[in-house]
Amino acid sequence: MAAKMNPDLKKEREGASFDPEKITNLLYGGPDRVTSKRELESLALNDPDFQHEDLNFMSREQQYETQLKKSILVVQKQKELGIVDQMDLHSYSYNGVFQSMSGPFGLHTSMFLPTLRGQGTDEQKAKWLKMAEEYAIIGTYAQTEMGHGTFLRGLETTSTYDPQTQEFILNTPTLTGTKWWPGCLGKTSNYCVLMAQLYIHGKSYGPHPFMVQIRSLQDHKPLPGVTVGDIGPKFGYQGNDNGFLRFDNVRIPRDNMLMKYSRVEPDGTYVKPPSSKLAYGTMVRVRSMIVGEASESLSKAVTIAIRYSCVRRQSEMKPGHPEPQVLDYVTQQYKLFPFLAAAYAFVFASRTMIFVYFQSMAKISSGDITVLPELHALSSGLKSLSSWVMNAGIEECRMACGGHGYSHASGIPSIYMEHTPAATYEGENTVLMLQTARYLMKSYNQSMQGEKLADSVAYLSGVQPVPAAGRTRNVLDLGVLIEAYQHRAARLVHEAALQLRNERQAGKDQPDAWNAASVDLVKAAKAHSQYFVVKNFAGRLTDPALDSAAQAVLTRLCQLYALHGVVDNSGDFLEDDYLTGTDIRQARRHINALMAKLRPDAVALVDAFDFPDGILNSVLGRYDGNVYEHLLEWAKASPLNKTDVHESYHKYLKPFLEANRAKL
Numbered sequence: 001m002a003a004k005m006n007p008d009l010k011k012e013r014e015g016a017s018f019d020p021e022k023i024t025n026l027l028y029g030g031p032d033r034v035t036s037k038r039e040l041e042s043l044a045l046n047d048p049d050f051q052h053e054d055l056n057f058m059s060r061e062q063q064y065e066t067q068l069k070k071s072i073l074v075v076q077k078q079k080e081l082g083i084v085d086q087m088d089l090h091s092y093s094y095n096g097v098f099q100s101m102s103g104p105f106g107l108h109t110s111m112f113l114p115t116l117r118g119q120g121t122d123e124q125k126a127k128w129l130k131m132a133e134e135y136a137i138i139g140t141y142a143q144t145e146m147g148h149g150t151f152l153r154g155l156e157t158t159s160t161y162d163p164q165t166q167e168f169i170l171n172t173p174t175l176t177g178t179k180w181w182p183g184c185l186g187k188t189s190n191y192c193v194l195m196a197q198l199y200i201h202g203k204s205y206g207p208h209p210f211m212v213q214i215r216s217l218q219d220h221k222p223l224p225g226v227t228v229g230d231i232g233p234k235f236g237y238q239g240n241d242n243g244f245l246r247f248d249n250v251r252i253p254r255d256n257m258l259m260k261y262s263r264v265e266p267d268g269t270y271v272k273p274p275s276s277k278l279a280y281g282t283m284v285r286v287r288s289m290i291v292g293e294a295s296e297s298l299s300k301a302v303t304i305a306i307r308y309s310c311v312r313r314q315s316e317m318k319p320g321h322p323e324p325q326v327l328d329y330v331t332q333q334y335k336l337f338p339f340l341a342a343a344y345a346f347v348f349a350s351r352t353m354i355f356v357y358f359q360s361m362a363k364i365s366s367g368d369i370t371v372l373p374e375l376h377a378l379s380s381g382l383k384s385l386s387s388w389v390m391n392a393g394i395e396e397c398r399m400a401c402g403g404h405g406y407s408h409a410s411g412i413p414s415i416y417m418e419h420t421p422a423a424t425y426e427g428e429n430t431v432l433m434l435q436t437a438r439y440l441m442k443s444y445n446q447s448m449q450g451e452k453l454a455d456s457v458a459y460l461s462g463v464q465p466v467p468a469a470g471r472t473r474n475v476l477d478l479g480v481l482i483e484a485y486q487h488r489a490a491r492l493v494h495e496a497a498l499q500l501r502n503e504r505q506a507g508k509d510q511p512d513a514w515n516a517a518s519v520d521l522v523k524a525a526k527a528h529s530q531y532f533v534v535k536n537f538a539g540r541l542t543d544p545a546l547d548s549a550a551q552a553v554l555t556r557l558c559q560l561y562a563l564h565g566v567v568d569n570s571g572d573f574l575e576d577d578y579l580t581g582t583d584i585r586q587a588r589r590h591i592n593a594l595m596a597k598l599r600p601d602a603v604a605l606v607d608a609f610d611f612p613d614g615i616l617n618s619v620l621g622r623y624d625g626n627v628y629e630h631l632l633e634w635a636k637a638s639p640l641n642k643t644d645v646h647e648s649y650h651k652y653l654k655p656f657l658e659a660n661r662a663k664l
């Protein structure tokens, strides 16, 4: 018999002003997509082969083994089921089987295969791609070293060409040159794409990608000259064997250098790529994907916190009245609703990012590399902004669940531990924001020369003059809000550029001037990215998939997202002189009014994300809201509760207590 729905959640759903299915359809690309997503998720979630004890109750070794076993089964089953489409794979594998927890094949699919596809020549693809796609070999992306992650040009691993034998000789010359962090490297991979400094005839040509076998295909032992292992337990990512790797005079054939863009001829002649940054292509790809990872993780956390906030009743709002649902406290709404709005904003931003990525890659493949700087700037900015907001949001959701949020039963700690490194991996956020800033400075200077700018920065040359002080606006109007964000971004870019110029004029060289202005540069890059997100969100509100009710609720969310950003950054907007103090006060009032309007729709809005219980993996966020009975059941399954009296009682506590009693 189906469990009864918690009456509070039932009422919430009955009281919603719109049909969540309409928004689900928009989020996933139409009803057919939603149907196949649900079928694939359900297939994975109900497959007995994928059932296991809660990962939270397992040791790290058990987690690794469990995830490895599932990774192998997924490969077999996805073949049997004929799943090839990336979105289908995401539903079946990433969410259905792994509930977005990392596993030992993660880097094979997210970076090793894309690098082979993107950096290999046709011959190289013919040689390795099929083997890799068929999992005859398993690889990772080995770039970061103990001493350098950010500064790619500072990598110490060397690949020295020997024209005599037409081989590269790989070496790790220092302790800090030890590869450190690559996922799935410690125990799983037998190959890697190695980023190493290319040396020919004693000259350095910078980091290049090489295909390197690191373990025997017979017994999986490290090959001669290779030292490899796991780097130990981490904050999260326990199912992933992030590893270390060293080389001692390991020789690989010349054609193991991935040579789609740059080449080394047999005699040692180096053929330059059209752009040296094409070798960084896989990172751009993953950064674009991380916007999706961040939005999805934040969506999961807000789903849990909002559902639970409707089930949880606490305190007396009015003497003698029943305890209210904690979501009725406006302070609780103020914690959660802006992150609900942000989750939507970033889901939409991630869809656009993926579209721009593939559109740009099509151009790059046909030889037009002019789109690369804009793609790099956009993906760097959105990756950083989305993962920062995700981190803040997940933590806010945890705290909004009170004590139970701290328990693994809530599911929130796992989401946080697993996804918080998105702010670090694939380019540390501040560093990437500075890359976006670099592009903005260049664009700004180009606009000063009257040059035409790329679409995403065209506004830098067309910003309206600051309106007369004292003029107030209707800040609920999305057109006004978009303009305000645009104006703020353009002003911050302008001011950062001025600061750079002033630092130069005061006698600093370019790098010192850049460092001195870097806080403002990051601020400008953030403002630019926030403007992009607000504008993009507003652009989705007219999608024909939405009926008027769904459109109305998403419009409120979009207004809340934009207004909350204004209030949160009111100093910026006021300095801008574009909005006035009265506008900011109005914005605060509008936020309160919007939250009151959104309150009855909050549960339906998180339902629209369409995460089944098996994927949410949260006692607090259960769809049926039957939290308390399952909390007790979950705790009873904890390994410490396998026996009434734990064995350590006999070993330690009993003699201790007995000795103390004997002394009395």
Ligand SMILES: CCCCC/C=C\C/C=C\C/C=C\CCCCC(=O)SCCNC(=O)CCNC(=O)[C@H](O)C(C)(C)COP(=O)(O)OP(=O)(O)OC[C@H]1O[C@@H](n2cnc3c(N)ncnc32)[C@H](O)[C@@H]1OP(=O)(O)O
Residues within 6 Å of the ligand: 106, 107, 110, 141, 143, 144, 149, 150, 151, 152, 153, 183, 277, 278, 280, 281, 283, 284, 286, 289, 290, 292, 293, 296, 372, 373, 376, 424, 425, 426, 427, 428, 431, 435, 438, 439, 442
């Ligand atoms: C719903 C969907 C969910 C799906 C989820 C699925 C997948 C995604 C999820 C998870 C991901 C899974 C696993 C991830 C594991 C993590 C793996 C890693 O971390 S791999 C290692 C990543 N490492 C880095 O990112 C290193 C960061 N450092 C750099 O990228 C660079 O060194 C640098 C900081 C950018 C600086 O480079 P450099 O010093 O060489 O360059 P500069 O001199 O500063 O700039 C020169 C010039 O080049 C431009 N540029 C730099 N990078 C790029 C690039 N990638 N593309 C294009 N252009 C680039 C730069 O802007 C300068 O231009 P200019 O101003 O014109 O001179």
Ligand SMILES: Cc1cc2nc3c(=O)[nH]c(=O)nc-3n(C[C@H](O)[C@H](O)[C@H](O)COP(=O)(O)OP(=O)(O)OC[C@H]3O[C@@H](n4cnc5c(N)ncnc54)[C@H](O)[C@@H]3O)c2cc1C
Residues within 6 Å of the ligand: 107, 140, 141, 142, 143, 144, 147, 148, 149, 150, 151, 180, 181, 182, 183, 237, 242, 421, 424, 425, 426, 427, 428, 429, 430, 431, 434
């Ligand atoms: C879970 C996880 C998985 C990973 N997987 C992989 C993988 O599969 N393959 C791989 O190769 N790597 C991997 N990495 C490594 C990751 O890519 C790097 O850690 C990341 O790029 C950051 O580099 P870093 O560690 O050198 O940080 P650092 O650069 O040392 O950062 C430390 C601080 O210095 C600041 N800083 C550094 N440079 C600058 C600058 N120029 N300007 C201003 N501030 C600066 C940063 O902002 C930061 O605050 C992984 C890391 C993690 C945590």
